[in-house]
Amino acid sequence: MPRNDRRSSLVLRLREDGRASVAALAQDLGVTPSTIRRDLARLAVDGAVVRTYGGAALPGAVAPPGSDRAIEAKRAIAAAAAALVEDGQTIAISSGSTTLELARRLVERRLTVITNALDVASVLMDRDGIELVVLGGVVRPRMHSMLGHLAELALGQLRADTLFMGIGAIDPERGLMNDSIPEILTDRALRRSCRNCVVLADSSKFWQVAPAFVFGLDEVDTVVTDPGVDPADIAALQAHQVRVIVAR
Numbered sequence: 001m002p003r004n005d006r007r008s009s010l011v012l013r014l015r016e017d018g019r020a021s022v023a024a025l026a027q028d029l030g031v032t033p034s035t036i037r038r039d040l041a042r043l044a045v046d047g048a049v050v051r052t053y054g055g056a057a058l059p060g061a062v063a064p065p066g067s068d069r070a071i072e073a074k075r076a077i078a079a080a081a082a083a084l085v086e087d088g089q090t091i092a093i094s095s096g097s098t099t100l101e102l103a104r105r106l107v108e109r110r111l112t113v114i115t116n117a118l119d120v121a122s123v124l125m126d127r128d129g130i131e132l133v134v135l136g137g138v139v140r141p142r143m144h145s146m147l148g149h150l151a152e153l154a155l156g157q158l159r160a161d162t163l164f165m166g167i168g169a170i171d172p173e174r175g176l177m178n179d180s181i182p183e184i185l186t187d188r189a190l191r192r193s194c195r196n197c198v199v200l201a202d203s204s205k206f207w208q209v210a211p212a213f214v215f216g217l218d219e220v221d222t223v224v225t226d227p228g229v230d231p232a233d234i235a236a237l238q239a240h241q242v243r244v245i246v247a248r
Contacts, residue, residue: 007039019057023232037207073202073226078102080247081200081224089161092190093120095145096166098200116151118144147186155189163194169208170201172236175217177210184212196221203228
């Protein structure tokens, strides 16, 4: 089937049910999941579909980032991530809306927390069981994260058990990506300071593309996501020896 006809068929298929997984679309059209993902990426750029939840949907059929459904997914992911934290550990928490939800679930714990996120720090400060280490640096507007060589120099002197990291985009082939190029060096420094890395990524972050490459899946130990993730994506992560936790 010619590419343009295939993409038209994809849109028609989505009009029937509103949404579909990559695996289902690939089976329906008799092509590989990789081909479907490339088609969906192009259609998403054109505004014909929304590339989220392990497949695609028509615009308006998915939960926008601030919707109740999206917020509940982030909260479930944060709760599952909090269950991985043991009292007495030293952990690092990066910036992001889901990592902020994680911080809210740690306020009664006994931990040392390293963070470059001012909103995470504000949640954890003055808590009796939390020893808080806040990195210096230049504040990224609106994200309230501390970036630059001051943060990176400080991280060179620090060590932690686990990094809990938010991410803008995750692709089993391309690794982790963010939309802020200046932030990637701080993210990499956070990773170097930690023994393990847990990525908190709701299913809308899968198969997205962002301009700044952070690091590959070989640096990731665990991904915590929601039930909307495509089973093929879970299998792809597991093929990279990444543990996947689906928060419900």
